[in-house]
Amino acid sequence: MNFYTEVKEGLFIAWDAIRANKLRSILTTLGIVIGVVTVTLMGTAIDGLNRAFLRSISMLGADVLYVSRTSWFIDSYEEWLKVRDRHDITLAQVRELEKQMTLARAIAPFVDSRRPVKYKNRNSSSVTVIGTTEQFQFTSGSAVAQGRFLTAEEADGGRPVCVIGFDVATNLFQQGPALSNKIKVGQQDFEVVGVLEKQGNFLGHFNLDNQVIIPVKQFLSGIWHDPDFEIQVKVADLKSLEDAKEELRGVMRKIRHVPPGKEDDFAINQQENFISTFNRVAGTIATAGLFITGLSLFVGGIGIMNIMFVSVAERTREIGVRKAIGAKRRTILVQFLIEAASICLLGGLLALAIAWPMTFLIGQFLPATLSLTVAGIALLVSILTGIVSGFFPAWRAARMNPVDALRNE
Amino acid sequence: MSLIRLQEISRQYQMGAEIIHALREVSVEIERGEYVAIMGPSGSGKSTLMNLLGCLDTATSGLYELNGVNVSEMDDNQLAGIRNKEIGFVFQTFNLLPRANALRNVELPLIYAGLANEERKRMALEALTQVGLADRIHHKPNELSGGQRQRVAVARALVTDPSIILADEPTGNLDSKTGEEIMALFETLSQKGNTIIVVTHEENVAQHARRVLRIRDGLIAGDERVERKLAAVAVS
Known part of the structure; x- marks a missing residue:
């Protein structure tokens, strides 16, 4: 069985499993939804902040130099001491x-x-x-x-x-x-x-x-x-x-x-000084912000891992049957990975549907719109979360001994 | 060349500090086209033997040649390939996928064999026709009777045209009348040249076979050929 059929079959089974456990799938994916919503909004807000800044800064003009006694940005007290007597x-x-x-x-x-x-x-x-x-x-x-x-x-x-x-x-x-x-x-x-x-x-x-x-x-x-x-x-x-x-x-x-x-x-200031200082600050804000919102995604991932363990345990017998009639380890692994990824992808899509109108709210304050890149990254991140958190349960399923799995009641 | 050749096969289990000898140097050969019943009380080692024959498990020691290929040293994935190609399982509890319809259940081994969609559908339909369920292909297991479910399972076992059909107590969950119908189905399959191995503890089920292997305490206690009159088959 080649990888393509494995994936196709995996998608089929995953869809089937999700449909069979609608409520559970939705509850599980809620963690991912919240995670992706926060990450998406954070990304959009940061993007908007950048844009607002660059729009403002363009008034300084890229071709204008500003000579003054001191630099626009004084980084330390020592520097201030040095320049104050100029x-x-x-x-x-x-x-x-x-x-x-x-x-x-x-x-x-x-x-x-x-x-x-x-x-x-x-x-x-x-x-x-x-x-x-x-x-x-x-x-x-x-x-x-x-x-x-x-x-x-x-x-x-x-x-x-x-x-x-x-x-x-x-x-x-x-x-x-x-x-x-x-x-x-x-x-x-x-x-x-x-x-x-x-x-x-x-x-x-x-x-x-x-x-x-x-x-x-x-x-x-x-x-x-x-x-x-x-x-x-x-x-x-x-x-x-x-x-x-x-x-x-x-x-x-x-x-x-x-x-x-x-x-x-004296100091020669220019637009670039502003931009580099801003980028430094914005970079720190973005890292901290995305880290904190990323935590909620991580918690969502744990939820997925948990439910996948339950799913594998529930379907031990099915795994046994599939193995008995010829499913290889990789096939089973791929099947459960796809199931986890599908639940998360569903969460990601749901999250985008929620985040999209919310970005209009952000748009009231910042020139921000939900970009295709952010949306794409959000979906990619949700799939990745599924694959990462689904790996351990899927691995357990793949390594099951068919005799024991078939005996499972 | 025999289809199945077991040579001094042993299987031991570790149960806490105790070692259980489920099979003790069992040697047996089964030819292509045979209809064999494996009998024995629970704990005799017949399930262990079935698992070994079905390549679900590997022996602690000894040699197992299936269709001229030594399978005793194979790893998990290779065994999965052998099971897919050479063996068709029929279980006591049917073990159909509950959310898939009959056609899809029968298709499953072909999916793992990597066959194209149309080819799979055609072969699955053929197998279901062979067990008399051509009009039930879109029914899910819970929409079928016990006997019909077991027929779907038999169709699933047949569909890859395996070397062996391995049935584990195939009538165990059926009433006696339906059980007889399933045994009649095996009879037909046997007459068409399929190799069938049935594991059972019921004497009347074993009597359908041409050869009965009796297992006791991990050893083969008896290996008898059953000569039956055609009339006896018709009555049962």
Whole structure:
């Protein structure tokens, strides 16, 4: 008897056995159902988290480098001690960089602070006020919905104009027109020259639409006299990102007078830093989560093993008959393995039927859908669970002595 | 060459500290086409002998040649192959698969022999026709009478065209009338040239055979040929 017929015959017998013990099969497979549901939902949630993150992070732009005094991610207290005494990045340094850097398409200084913003009797208590130049439009990739962005002259001259985020516009002006009106930021009036398109939030936390962009000179005179700047550098060509990064590093060292052989006293951050840090954290969460949910699958597997032992004991005589008329060990082994795998596969299918609508619930919070891959893996895992937990009982059946098995009452 | 050749076959069992000698150096030969009854009281070793003859068990010592092949040294899987090809079992309790219909029960040995579906169906139907159950092939065992069940079992034993049909108390669970019908069926099969070995403790069952082997205390106590008039067969 070849393997194909063995499997076919095994499926036939398994289906028969499951049908004969409907309630028992369903109860047994419940453990697998719960296990697979949790694993599937966990997998979908993690997948959704990844997607949400990558979607958010894409706002940073893969081709933008962010120079700041310290790295975005400080891993240890020692590192913090080392970086805390670094000198601020000043606007003069930004100007100098603009002059010397050749591989950049746009360079923008960036500084922000939270301030209340007022228009007539309406006010927003905490808005992110950003001081920058016209270049910010390119480094941040902001799109203007109404009016225009800051011009170079405005940025240099410090004329009191501003570009406001979508939410600020709706909060202060409601349905009315925003352009050409004056809003009060801190103590000073700014004329609205542009409204940005809606951008959403960054990592579910920072609302990118709740901001007011003003010329950097205005920021220095009106809000914060000597802030620590961040410099946003959009490279001319994504392919030469590494070259641009090297050039940027060299120029910054020169500007900040870092002697040769000494470490940089600034950090160049980029999207990648975020992604690698996220992947590290997400990897840990995924491992822990899948381990814990995997435990429930393991418990389900024990249930399958248990019921398979019962099934083998009940059908000792049948095994004896099958052996007497010519079933080999492997045939019996395959038969019971398939039975265990079939029960689990049934559980897996049931689990997917339950998990599928539940993923829509997750979809309310995360951009997650039950992917075909996750579904396929879930079914594969259930079959595997069946085979692993069914192996010991099946092995016992296969090794039965036909004389003893036939004598069994 | 004999179909079956047992040479100084012994079988011992370990029962706690005690060793039980179920068979003690039994030698016997059975020819193709014979109809043999093995008789003996319980504990005589006749079941052990049947298990050995049916390749369900192997001897502690001695030689067993079946159809010219030495089967005494074979492992589990090889014996399964021999059982499938050479031996058709008929049990006292029928031992049919309860959830499978008659046709499928009879098909089973052919499945293990690796035959294709159509071939199996054809042969199983043929065997069921031979035992007079052509109109019951889709019935499950619990929809059949005891005699009919045993006929299905006989059909299952026949279907592979084995060298031996080995029946263990085939009438033990049947009333005397149905029992006689089954014995008549064996008679027909014997006349068609099948080799039949019936293990029984009932004298009237044994009297259907042409040769009676009597076992006592693990030894062959008697080996007699039964000459019967045709009339006697007809009456019984």
